Amino acid sequence: xxxxxxxxxxxxxxxxxxxxxxxxxxxxxxxxGADAFVDGVRAVDAGxxxxxLGLGAVTTVCCAWRWCVVARRLGLVxxxxxxxxxxxxxxxxxxxxxxxxxxxxxxxxxxxxxAGDVRRGLRAVLVERVSGQAVLAVAGVAVLVPRGAPVAVVxxxxxxxxxxxxxxxxxxxxxxxxxxxxLFAVAAGAAGVRAPLDELVPVxxxxxxxxxxxxxxxxxxxxxAFLAVAFGDAGLGAAQGVTTGVVYxxxxxxxxxxxVVPLVGSPRSQDREVGAERLDQRGEHDLALAR
Numbered sequence: 001x002x003x004x005x006x007x008x009x010x011x012x013x014x015x016x017x018x019x020x021x022x023x024x025x026x027x028x029x030x031x032x033g034a035d036a037f038v039d040g041v042r043a044v045d046a047g048x049x050x051x052x053l054g055l056g057a058v059t060t061v062c063c064a065w066r067w068c069v070v071a072r073r074l075g076l077v078x079x080x081x082x083x084x085x086x087x088x089x090x091x092x093x094x095x096x097x098x099x100x101x102x103x104x105x106x107x108x109x110x111x112x113x114x115a116g117d118v119r120r121g122l123r124a125v126l127v128e129r130v131s132g133q134a135v136l137a138v139a140g141v142a143v144l145v146p147r148g149a150p151v152a153v154v155x156x157x158x159x160x161x162x163x164x165x166x167x168x169x170x171x172x173x174x175x176x177x178x179x180x181x182x183l184f185a186v187a188a189g190a191a192g193v194r195a196p197l198d199e200l201v202p203v204x205x206x207x208x209x210x211x212x213x214x215x216x217x218x219x220x221x222x223x224x225a226f227l228a229v230a231f232g233d234a235g236l237g238a239a240q241g242v243t244t245g246v247v248y249x250x251x252x253x254x255x256x257x258x259x260v261v262p263l264v265g266s267p268r269s270q271d272r273e274v275g276a277e278r279l280d281q282r283g284e285h286d287l288a289l290a291r
Contacts, residue, residue: 017214017215017216017217018217020215020221021215021216021217021220021221021222022217022221024215024221024222024224024225025037025220025221025224027225028224028225028228028242031238032228032238032239032242033239035239036239036240036242036243036246037242037243037246039191039243039246040191040242040243040244040245040246040247040249040250041246041250043190043191043192043243043247044190044247044250044251044254045190048186048187048189048190048247048251049251049254051183051186052183052186052251052252052254052255053254053255053257053258055179055182055183055186055255056179056183056252056254056255056256056258057255057258058175058176058179059175059176059179059180059183059255060084060087060088060091060255060258061080061084062172062173062175062176062179063087063128063132063172063173063176064080064083064084064086064087065080065083065168065172066128066131066132066168066169066172066173066176067083067087067124067125067128068080068083069165069168069169069172070124070127070128070131070165070169071083071111071121071124071128073165074120074123074124074127075120076111076112076115076117076120076121076124077115078111078115078124085261085262085265086107086110086111086262087107088256088258088259088261088262089103089106089107089259089262089263090103090104090106090107090259091103091255091256091259092256092257092259092260092263093106093259093263094218094256095218095219095252095253095256096218096253104125104129105122105125107125108121108122108124108125108126109121109122111124111125112124131169131173132173132176132177133212134173135170135173135174135177136173136177136205136208136209136212137209138152138155138156139152139177139205140205140206140209141155142205143201143202143205143206144202144206156170177205177208180204180208181201181204181205181208183248183251183252183255184200184203184204184207184208184244184248185197185200185201185204186251187244187245187247187248187251188200188244188247190247190251191240191243191244191247192240192243193231193236193240193244195234195236199234203227203230203231203234206226206230207223207226207227207230207245207248210222210223210226211223218249218252218253219248219249219252220245220246220249223245223248223249224241224242224245224246226241226245227241227242227244227245228241228242228245229241231244
């Protein structure tokens with residue numbers, strides 16, 4: 001009975017998330033009016049969209065590289081080119097599908113099947129995502145906890161001294177985080193926020209932490225609620241915070257649009273990449289046996 005109840009809850013959870021996220025947005029709309037949301041969509045122009053695509057390329061390549069490092073650490077072959085393509089597709093699916101993680105599941109299962117070990121494929125994506133969140137959490141400690149910066153520095157130094165793979169994961173995660181913060185600054189500028197960068201960066205880091213709460217749809221929901229409170233406390237206006245959150249969400253979606261290419265790409269080209277990856281995997285296996 002307990003197992004059946006858990007299965008029903010797992011099936012219903014994506015829809016529960018959707019309802020809760022929409023409820024948060026509706027509550028904000030009733031409180032602040034619809035203009036804050038409409039202004040956020042209107043604020044996105046060609047210039048900010050181009051910048052979002054550029055920053056998205058940097059962050060996606062960094063995250064894909066992190067995935068490659070983790071996968072190889074677990075004994076799986078993953079080419080960077082394939083990883084970037086899969087990561088873009090995963091970001092787009094995460095943004096447009098209600099569960100918010102189906103893109104990650106898709107790339108994990110796809111890679112696992114190609115490598116002949118779905119379980120390790122799932123583990124690689126899980127470790128990759130947790131690694132990124134860990135770096136984000138350290139940054140959150142630095143900006144949220146009094147005197148948290150020295151603690152964050154110590155943790156970063158320990159991680160960087162741990163091993164070459166850990167250094168790669170930390171550095172790629174840090175660059176990706178910087179790209180997300182830069183995108184937030186672009187969103188704030190497009191929304192008309194006139195605040196110093198040193199004030200926006202802590203808010204951006206905390207907003208990214210809030211987005212990790214599994215009650216959003218494509219990031220929308222708790223992020224806008226948090227920014228309404230944060231901007232209101234800073235004297236920038238709660239509505240301005242919601243508008244900034246909406247702009248960020250739209251720009252993040254724009255940044256994921258290259259994922260359309262692998263999503264609808266040529267099956268022949270995809271088969272070539274998969275075939276090359278399988279050859280690499282077979283070569284790694286033969287080399288391990290030779291040793």
